[in-house]
Amino acid sequence: MPTVFKYKGYRFFFYSNEGDPLEPLHIHVRKAEAIAKFWLEPEPSVANSYSFTAREINELFEVAIKNVDTIRRYWNEHFGI
Structure with a gap:
């Protein structure tokens, strides 16, 4: 689960296995038991x-949208796109 960044204790990440075929660009956010x-x-x-x-x-x-370029860069590097 590569962590892209943290914000106020929230972890923004994606899973290494995001489906086959690969799902469109997205991000997961977790803090304690809460997830989105x-x-x-x-x-x-x-x-x-x-x-x-x-x-x-x-x-x-809003934070995810603001950081979409960073998320996309990590996503593309991780999945070799």
Whole structure:
């Protein structure tokens, strides 16, 4: 599970096995038992979330979109794209 970055105790990461064929660009976020998944392509959206407040989801979604270039770079390097 490569960690892309941390933000206020939240870990932004993706799994090394993201499906076959590879799923579109997205990021997972975890803090304690709470977890969420955000699609970044083709359109940014919240895929799912568990145990985060609406305020947290909105903030984390904005952070993911703001850092999409960093996430994409890590994703492409990891998956050899």
